[in-house]
Amino acid sequence: MMATLDLTAAQTVIAAALASARARAAKPLAVIVLDAGGHPIAFAREDGATFARLEIARAKAKGALGMGADTRILAERAKGNPVFFQSVAVALGGDMAFSPGGVLVRGPQGLVLGSVGASGDTGDCDEECVTAGLHAAGFNQEQTR
Amino acid sequence: MMATLDLTAAQTVIAAALASARARAAKPLAVIVLDAGGHPIAFAREDGATFARLEIARAKAKGALGMGADTRILAERAKGNPVFFQSVAVALGGDMAFSPGGVLVRGPQGLVLGSVGASGDTGDCDEECVTAGLHAAGFNQEQTR
Amino acid sequence: MMATLDLTAAQTVIAAALASARARAAKPLAVIVLDAGGHPIAFAREDGATFARLEIARAKAKGALGMGADTRILAERAKGNPVFFQSVAVALGGDMAFSPGGVLVRGPQGLVLGSVGASGDTGDCDEECVTAGLHAAGFNQEQTR
Amino acid sequence: MMATLDLTAAQTVIAAALASARARAAKPLAVIVLDAGGHPIAFAREDGATFARLEIARAKAKGALGMGADTRILAERAKGNPVFFQSVAVALGGDMAFSPGGVLVRGPQGLVLGSVGASGDTGDCDEECVTAGLHAAGFNQEQTR
Numbered sequence: 001m002m003a004t005l006d007l008t009a010a011q012t013v014i015a016a017a018l019a020s021a022r023a024r025a026a027k028p029l030a031v032i033v034l035d036a037g038g039h040p041i042a043f044a045r046e047d048g049a050t051f052a053r054l055e056i057a058r059a060k061a062k063g064a065l066g067m068g069a070d071t072r073i074l075a076e077r078a079k080g081n082p083v084f085f086q087s088v089a090v091a092l093g094g095d096m097a098f099s100p101g102g103v104l105v106r107g108p109q110g111l112v113l114g115s116v117g118a119s120g121d122t123g124d125c126d127e128e129c130v131t132a133g134l135h136a137a138g139f140n141q142e143q144t145r
Numbered sequence: 146m147m148a149t150l151d152l153t154a155a156q157t158v159i160a161a162a163l164a165s166a167r168a169r170a171a172k173p174l175a176v177i178v179l180d181a182g183g184h185p186i187a188f189a190r191e192d193g194a195t196f197a198r199l200e201i202a203r204a205k206a207k208g209a210l211g212m213g214a215d216t217r218i219l220a221e222r223a224k225g226n227p228v229f230f231q232s233v234a235v236a237l238g239g240d241m242a243f244s245p246g247g248v249l250v251r252g253p254q255g256l257v258l259g260s261v262g263a264s265g266d267t268g269d270c271d272e273e274c275v276t277a278g279l280h281a282a283g284f285n286q287e288q289t290r
Numbered sequence: 291m292m293a294t295l296d297l298t299a300a301q302t303v304i305a306a307a308l309a310s311a312r313a314r315a316a317k318p319l320a321v322i323v324l325d326a327g328g329h330p331i332a333f334a335r336e337d338g339a340t341f342a343r344l345e346i347a348r349a350k351a352k353g354a355l356g357m358g359a360d361t362r363i364l365a366e367r368a369k370g371n372p373v374f375f376q377s378v379a380v381a382l383g384g385d386m387a388f389s390p391g392g393v394l395v396r397g398p399q400g401l402v403l404g405s406v407g408a409s410g411d412t413g414d415c416d417e418e419c420v421t422a423g424l425h426a427a428g429f430n431q432e433q434t435r
Numbered sequence: 436m437m438a439t440l441d442l443t444a445a446q447t448v449i450a451a452a453l454a455s456a457r458a459r460a461a462k463p464l465a466v467i468v469l470d471a472g473g474h475p476i477a478f479a480r481e482d483g484a485t486f487a488r489l490e491i492a493r494a495k496a497k498g499a500l501g502m503g504a505d506t507r508i509l510a511e512r513a514k515g516n517p518v519f520f521q522s523v524a525v526a527l528g529g530d531m532a533f534s535p536g537g538v539l540v541r542g543p544q545g546l547v548l549g550s551v552g553a554s555g556d557t558g559d560c561d562e563e564c565v566t567a568g569l570h571a572a573g574f575n576q577e578q579t580r
Contacts, residue, residue, distance in 0.1 A: 091201055187333065
């Protein structure tokens with residue numbers, strides 16, 4: 001269980017997430033890692049991923065952090081109350097995207113160390129790549145058992 | 146009946162709203178008090194409330210003030226005409242959140258002195274804490290009888 | 291030496307800063323406390339302080355945090371290179387104000403726990419009130435000896 | 436002479452720039468690589484670099500690209516006409532920082548492939564790290580002879 005999300009860890013997450021994307025022949029991805037305050041630590045956009053992918057990845061990661069839940073859960077909640085959640089997205093200045101692929105980075109005792117966001121393929125695929133990246137770097141491993 | 150929403154009154158509202166939140170074991174809240182011009186007087190974010198909570202609390206308080214109605218009423222109206230109300234949220238630059246918890250502060254003769262917004266738990270719980278805070282500070286008491 | 295900047299500590303800083311302002315008959319102040327990620331924990335605006343005061347206090351606190359130095363130092367540096375520092379203020383979206391009164395909150399080993407900003411009187415007076423607030427709450431005491 | 440600024444090249448630039456920073460004991464840096472459209476390909480923020488460093492690095496890189504010149508040259512020009520250049524910084528919404536460290540990435544025939552920005556130490560040091568990174572990745576080598 002990693003206790004710190006530093007630059008080395010963030011780069012490991014991104015490299016492993018992109019390796020996972022290539023292994024499953026995903027569309028080109030953008031992946032970003034944010035610290036606990038929502039500020040970027042590292043980012044990579046694969047060749048062929050459009051420029052908007054960074055913004056969507058960032059919005060997923062920032063939204064997960066801001067609401068304290070992965071965007072898979074937030075997207076599910078938003079279906080039941082779209083008007084409220086849409087107004088929240090606007091109130092947060094776009095720091096929100098209701099699709100899987102924004103995942104909290106958990107440390108010991110469930111402490112939130114930051115978050116990761118990916119965009120490029122389907123939300124499910126984006127999230128799988130993020131999860132693969134987090135596991136490779138030693139984060140969030142207990143959640144998968 | 147209080148006739149002025151000054152800093153002391155705003156801090157009383159916040160302290161009582163947070164005491165109410167703790168008494169009912171609510172999730173960590175952010176509470177903000179705005180003056181009649183929509184400008185913040187005081188704010189507090191409990192330990193464990195994410196950074197987005199301030200923005201959502203602010204959006205509730207500002208939205209109530211901007212539309213001249215508590216967000217409980219606005220959220221109800223928005224359900225019947227989501228496209229219009231969503232465009233309002235965008236037009237207001239995010240100064241709106243369609244969920245209970247944004248409450249107008251009323252003085253004598255119903256004069257609007259400002260507003261209070263809270264976010265962190267359900268909209269209903271957020272609003273109950275705000276109402277408890279307002280009553281403790283001597284505001285809005287006639288509305289509950 | 292306090293090691294955590296939680297809501298209770300932030301409110302103590304603000305109360306003591308405002309008590310200091312009243313003791314020295316300062317103009318009405320706005321005071322804000324940010325966490326290490328630059329997100330507000332608490333703030334208060336005294337009766338008579340204009341609405342812009344909170345924005346200026348926030349800009350001082352956020353600028354100190356973003357540049358890793360109190361705004362007294364940044365204001366001094368900006369005098370020698372005004373074009374660069376002005377462009378930084380714009381690049382940071384206004385999260386910067388070149389006047390004393392934005393002060394880093396230091397914990398053990400100099401770790402930055404957050405920052406405090408005040409605005410309302412002269413920069414020197416604003417900063418003195420912030421420092422009084424920080425000392426009252428057990429922060430930054432070694433810097434004054 | 437590299438003819439393409441893809442993700443692999445961008446990551447090489449960043450890794451070599453940060454290696455150069457560590458070799459010269461620079462303060463913690465943020466480094467960003469933009470494509471010819473001004474959109475980020477990759478970035479990294481070293482542990483200890485404040486969150487504003489990425490914004491300043493981005494502003495340097497974007498400003499160089501937007502004006503078609505390295506920020507060393509732009510900073511020099513701005514000294515002679517500060518009012519105009521400051522208005523440019525505002526007109527560009529903060530996509531400009533008048534300090535060395537924003538460098539155009541040149542391909543064959545001088546074609547602009549993108550730009551790199553760094554922030555954390557002095558402008559001179561930031562630029563030296565960027566140049567080292569570009570050379571390591573096979574860019575801009577003719578400019579130094």
